[in-house]
Amino acid sequence: MRLYVYCLAEGVDRLHEAVRGVSDAEVRIVEMEEDLSALVSVYRSDDFQVSRKNALAHHEVVRSITEQTTPLPTRFGTVVTIEQLRNYVSTHHQAIKAKLAHVRGGVEMNVRMIHSIAAADISQQPENAGGPGTAFLLEKRREILRDEAGAAQKGQLSAWLREKLGDLIKEEKISITPSETVILARADHLISRADVQEYRTKMAKAVEERPEIRFMVSGPWPPYSFANIELEFSSQFGVS
Amino acid sequence: MSFSPENPLSAEPEIETSHADEFVEQLRCVTDSLPSRINIDAQSVEQGLAKLVLTLIEFIRRLLEKQAVRRMEGGDLSPEQIEELGLALMRLEAKLLELKTQFGLEGEDLNLDLGPIGRLI
Amino acid sequence: MSDFDQIIVGEEWENTDLSLLETLDHVLNRGLVIAGEITIAVADIDLIFVGLNVMVSSVETANEVLRRRQATE
Numbered sequence: 001m002r003l004y005v006y007c008l009a010e011g012v013d014r015l016h017e018a019v020r021g022v023s024d025a026e027v028r029i030v031e032m033e034e035d036l037s038a039l040v041s042v043y044r045s046d047d048f049q050v051s052r053k054n055a056l057a058h059h060e061v062v063r064s065i066t067e068q069t070t071p072l073p074t075r076f077g078t079v080v081t082i083e084q085l086r087n088y089v090s091t092h093h094q095a096i097k098a099k100l101a102h103v104r105g106g107v108e109m110n111v112r113m114i115h116s117i118a119a120a121d122i123s124q125q126p127e128n129a130g131g132p133g134t135a136f137l138l139e140k141r142r143e144i145l146r147d148e149a150g151a152a153q154k155g156q157l158s159a160w161l162r163e164k165l166g167d168l169i170k171e172e173k174i175s176i177t178p179s180e181t182v183i184l185a186r187a188d189h190l191i192s193r194a195d196v197q198e199y200r201t202k203m204a205k206a207v208e209e210r211p212e213i214r215f216m217v218s219g220p221w222p223p224y225s226f227a228n229i230e231l232e233f234s235s236q237f238g239v240s
Numbered sequence: 241m242s243f244s245p246e247n248p249l250s251a252e253p254e255i256e257t258s259h260a261d262e263f264v265e266q267l268r269c270v271t272d273s274l275p276s277r278i279n280i281d282a283q284s285v286e287q288g289l290a291k292l293v294l295t296l297i298e299f300i301r302r303l304l305e306k307q308a309v310r311r312m313e314g315g316d317l318s319p320e321q322i323e324e325l326g327l328a329l330m331r332l333e334a335k336l337l338e339l340k341t342q343f344g345l346e347g348e349d350l351n352l353d354l355g356p357i358g359r360l361i
Numbered sequence: 362m363s364d365f366d367q368i369i370v371g372e373e374w375e376n377t378d379l380s381l382l383e384t385l386d387h388v389l390n391r392g393l394v395i396a397g398e399i400t401i402a403v404a405d406i407d408l409i410f411v412g413l414n415v416m417v418s419s420v421e422t423a424n425e426v427l428r429r430r431q432a433t434e
Contacts, residue, residue: 008393059387063249133325134319214258216259220248224388253384260379267382268382
């Protein structure tokens with residue numbers, strides 16, 4: 001029997017009665033170690049679809065627990081056996097506890113930005129007589145320069161957001177996708193629940209200051225973007 | 241779900257933008273490009289190992305590419321050498337793609353998360 | 362055909378669809394990934410520890426949907 005997992009959480013006493021899970025399944029609490037639990041439902045492969053309804057159900061289950069605690073939402077489609085789940089939790093127990101402490105009382109806000117760029121900053125090499133091998137290397141060179149420009153932009157964006165939002169930001173993740181015509185940027189912010197209104201107000205002001213950029217601010221969300229536990233490389237090998 | 245003023249998550253998330261159409265278009269791209277998934281059955285343990293090996297090869301391949309570009313920029317390679325280098329790296333890239341396909345990893349993003357160190361590639 | 366296919370090719374785009382797409386982005390692309398593990402050891406000493414993504418087989422359906430759509434585009 002396999003379980004569909006919605007989130008890991010601490011301090012969960014009860015479930016919200018009205019909420020159903022994916023494929024309209026009943027949601028249950030599975031107790032793990034210490035105070036940790038997982039919200040799950042029984043997974044039936046013949047009944048499961050990657051559907052809008054199921055994705056929204058996943059989100060609603062995660063949201064339903066936020067009254068009591070701040071969970072670590074899992075990615076949609078996380079299906080495990082109970083042994084795999086227990087094994088995972090026990091192997092990563094420290095990291096899970098640390099993550100839960102980190103997101104406690106927190107929510108996620110997202111800022112998306114679209115910025116049109118006039119012309120390519122990177123000067124195009126004239127097409128010379130070289131063959132396909134040379135063209136290949138020239139293209140790679142363009143890619144490398146684009147990546148470096150992207151990294152610089154990330155730094156600038158981060159600095160600007162830090163200036164506008166200050167201490168509100170508990171953790172930030174930025175991704176930038178440049179293309180020929182636009183730069184797409186997304187900043188994910190972990191902030192305190194109490195700071196949502198202030199975040200919106202400050203972002204509204206920041207938006208006004210940059211009329212050349214199109215903004216979209218969304219939230220609050222449960223901390224999807226801050227839930228993932230990276231490999232425990234450091235604890236295994238003592239690398240810090 | 242009853243609204244609670246202490247829990248801003250009790251309400252639906254709000255979206256504020258003056259350019260809904262543009263973001264809809266962007267978001268469609270995002271949801272169109274779902275990352276690949278690995279199915280973890282017995283057979284996929286081999287896939288997992290193949291992915292690890294190919295990721296390391298990919299890492300080295302990219303280092304080689306970067307180094308080649310640097311040498312090309314450095315100006316100490318003749319046009320013929322540049323062409324040879326480029327062709328060899330092209331073949332290497334194609335070979336790696338072939339291997340990915342053989343192991344059923346075509347759409348996969350070959351990368352390793354090294355925790356606090358960041359991603360390998 | 363699953364619902365997922367339908368909303369992506371939908372015709373009308375009001376603000377509510379934006380919030381749906383944002384929700385989908387959060388739920389599908391982010392979140393904790395519960396990983397299986399491989400530990401590679403030499404002489405009984407654990408050297409490399411790799412997490413694998415544990416995913417559900419019917420999420421493959423999403424890939425098929427995408428591949429089909431890409432093939433017809």
